[in-house]
Amino acid sequence: MKLGIIKERKNPPDRRVVLCPEQVKKSLSKYNDLVIKVEPSDIRIFNDISYENIGVELTPDLSDCDILLGVKEIPVNALIPNKTYVFFSHTIKKQEHNRKLLQACLEKNITLMDHETFVDNDGKRIIGFGRYAGIVGAYNTLRAFGLKYELFNLAKAETLLHKEDLIYRLKKQYFPPIKILVTGTGKVAGGIIEILEGMKVKKVSAEHFLTQKYDRPVYTQIDVTQYYKRKDGNVASKQDFYDNPSLYESNFERFSQVSDIVITGHFFKKGAPKIITKEMLNSPKNQIKIIGDVSCDVDHGPIESTLRTSTIEEPFYGYHPGKDQEVEFDHPAAIGVMAIDNLPCELPKDASEGFGEVFVEKILDAFFNGDKDGILKKATITKDGKLTEKYSYLQAFVDNQ
Numbered sequence: 487m488k489l490g491i492i493k494e495r496k497n498p499p500d501r502r503v504v505l506c507p508e509q510v511k512k513s514l515s516k517y518n519d520l521v522i523k524v525e526p527s528d529i530r531i532f533n534d535i536s537y538e539n540i541g542v543e544l545t546p547d548l549s550d551c552d553i554l555l556g557v558k559e560i561p562v563n564a565l566i567p568n569k570t571y572v573f574f575s576h577t578i579k580k581q582e583h584n585r586k587l588l589q590a591c592l593e594k595n596i597t598l599m600d601h602e603t604f605v606d607n608d609g610k611r612i613i614g615f616g617r618y619a620g621i622v623g624a625y626n627t628l629r630a631f632g633l634k635y636e637l638f639n640l641a642k643a644e645t646l647l648h649k650e651d652l653i654y655r656l657k658k659q660y661f662p663p664i665k666i667l668v669t670g671t672g673k674v675a676g677g678i679i680e681i682l683e684g685m686k687v688k689k690v691s692a693e694h695f696l697t698q699k700y701d702r703p704v705y706t707q708i709d710v711t712q713y714y715k716r717k718d719g720n721v722a723s724k725q726d727f728y729d730n731p732s733l734y735e736s737n738f739e740r741f742s743q744v745s746d747i748v749i750t751g752h753f754f755k756k757g758a759p760k761i762i763t764k765e766m767l768n769s770p771k772n773q774i775k776i777i778g779d780v781s782c783d784v785d786h787g788p789i790e791s792t793l794r795t796s797t798i799e800e801p802f803y804g805y806h807p808g809k810d811q812e813v814e815f816d817h818p819a820a821i822g823v824m825a826i827d828n829l830p831c832e833l834p835k836d837a838s839e840g841f842g843e844v845f846v847e848k849i850l851d852a853f854f855n856g857d858k859d860g861i862l863k864k865a866t867i868t869k870d871g872k873l874t875e876k877y878s879y880l881q882a883f884v885d886n887q
Contacts, residue, residue, distance in 0.1 A: 487520055487853060490551030492573075493527040496558040498798070501531040501834035502615075502841070504555050504572075509842040511540045516846075517854055523548055531834040553853070559587055567594040575600045578867065579756070580883040589884055591868045603865040604849055612861070613844045618830035618837040619780055620677020620751055625652040626824050626832075627749050627778025628681075630802050632659060634776060634815070634822045643832040644798055652833075653684035664746035665695060665773075666705035669713055669761070674780055675751030679707065696744055710752070713738045713761050731758040738762055743771045749778040754788045761788040767807035767821060776822040777805075780829065795827040 491510075494500045505513065510522050524537045526544050534544050548554060549566055556573040565571070575598060577588045591598045604612040622643045632638035638659045646652060666687065668678050683689075688704045695706035711722040715737035727734055738761050741748075748762070766772060767790070779792045791805040793812050804813040804820025813820050830837040852861040867877045873884070 487517075487553065488551040489520065489522050490548035490554045491522065491524045492548065492554050492556040492560070493525040494529065494556060494558055495561050495564055498828075498831075499529045500558050500828070500831050501529050502557045502831065502838045503530050503532060504557060504838070504845055505842045506532050506838050507536045507540050507542075509839075509846050510537065510542055513846055513850060517850075520854075523551060531838055559584060562586055562590040565590055565594055565596060567596065570597040570599065572599045572601065574602060575867065576602075577880070578603060578877065580880065585883065585886065588868070588880065592871055592873070592884065595871045596868060597866060597870075598868040599862060599865040600867055603867065604861055605864055606861075607859065612848050613841065614673060615830040615837055615841055616673035617677040617680075618833055618840065620674040620679075621649050621652065621681055621836075622677075622829040622832045623674075623751075623778050623780030623824070623826070624678040624681035624749055625656065626801055626826065626829070627747060627776055627780075628656055628661075630778065630815075630822045630824050631661075631664075631747060631776045633802070637661075642798075642801075646833070647835050649680065649684075649833070649836055653681060656681070656685050661703045663700050664703050665700070665744055666703065666747045666749065667695070667741055667745040668705060668707040668749050668751055669709075670751035670753065670781070671707070671709045672751065672753060675707065678749050678751050678780065696740055708741070713741070713752075714759065727758075728755070731755060735759050736761050736763065736766075739766045739769070742766045742769070742774050745774050747776045747778070748774055750781045750789060752781055752788075754781060754783045756786070758788065760790060762790060764790045764807060764810050767791055767805070768810075772807070774821055777824070779823065779825040782825050782827045784825070784827075791821055791823055792825045793823075794825070796823070796825045798826060798828070798832055801826055 491505055514520055523543050523545055525546060525548055526534050538544055553570045558574055559576060577584045601613055606612055625643050629640040632640060640655050668675055682705050690704045690706050692706050692708050692712055710724050710727050714727060714734040716722050716733055717735050736759055777791050779789050782795060784792055784795055796803055801824055802815045803823050804815045804817045805823050806813045806819055815822055857863055866874050873880055
């Protein structure tokens with residue numbers, strides 16, 4: 487089998503790669519009939535020479551490869567017909583901006599697999615960059631706090647290499663006795679917690695977070711049953727919420743009245759209730775000063791201060807709760823907002839190494855064992871010029887109906 491590592495072509499530039507040189511070397515030693523080629527790139531976090539040094543062929547022509555492996559969406563004109571592609575296509579939620587990409591995969595008879603759709607037998611995602619979104623998102627949010635209140639000015643995450651570098655810089659700063667709230671319990675939230683724990687921020691229960699005062703920074707972590715409640719007063723549960731989101735409403739205002747910083751790591755399903763509303767933020771009881779919206783759902787999303795995504799170049803903006811509009815980040819009435827939607831790009835080396843390790847251990851083997859666990863089949867969106875049965879719900883989207 488020939489596997490080609492493609493050059494990332496999306497703007498803004500993405501320096502990540504699925505397989506770093508060490509993982510390429512490991513894969514080649516594990517599978518005797520595997521050949522790996524690399525398309526040259528002047529932006530990749532691992533330079534071309536690092537691949538050449540392990541004996542891999544660098545070539546702009548990957549047309550003889552069976553599988554083409556990338557991170558982000560591929561421009562339609564760069565797709566090679568009749569190939570198998572694996573990348574984040576951002577199509578399975580009917581993302582409008584990628585309709586043409588999905589149409590092109592069908593027209594060009596491409597077998598499309600999406601990193602997001604690799605799941606295990608329990609339906610849980612196998613691979614993703616969520617942890618690194620959480621790590622960088624937490625750092626950026628705390629950096630925003632320092633800038634907003636002129637306490638410190640940290641280096642941008644993109645100028646640093648490792649998670650440890652972020653923690654080292656944060657630990658050197660002074661933080662007043664603030665309360666930090668983390669939403670969610672998945673990989674994104676886990677990355678956020680890694681930063682807070684690395685800084686030695688004290689964890690407290692949600693109950694104590696709401697009722698106690700502290701002489702040092704503290705954080706708490708809440709799940710869906712704590713930031714939502716059933717409208718009828720019955721006991722909330724995760725599964726019930728996922729099955730019946732319309733029966734729920736936000737129960738977050740009690741937290742907005744005591745939190746200084748909110749960092750979001752929750753999963754949000756379109757159609758679910760708002761979590762943080764403009765009314766909460768405009769309340770005289772609101773205490774929130776900075777919102778790091780790592781989850782970053784913009785279109786009718788759950789955090790109403792997230793008016794738009796921000797960028798790595800311009801990571802922060804202000805939200806004026808009285809006017810419900812964007813203002814300058816340093817506006818005295820503004821709540822600071824961090825809403826970057828490609829956070830792992832700021833830590834490309836760590837993110838690539840972590841992602842690639844999982845890909846080699848849990849995905850790559852499926853290409854050699856006959857897909858005995860159905861991992862590849864479940865991840866395949868298009869094949870033989872058609873949508874697969876699992877993703878047939880996208881047909882109307884493809885037809886632009």
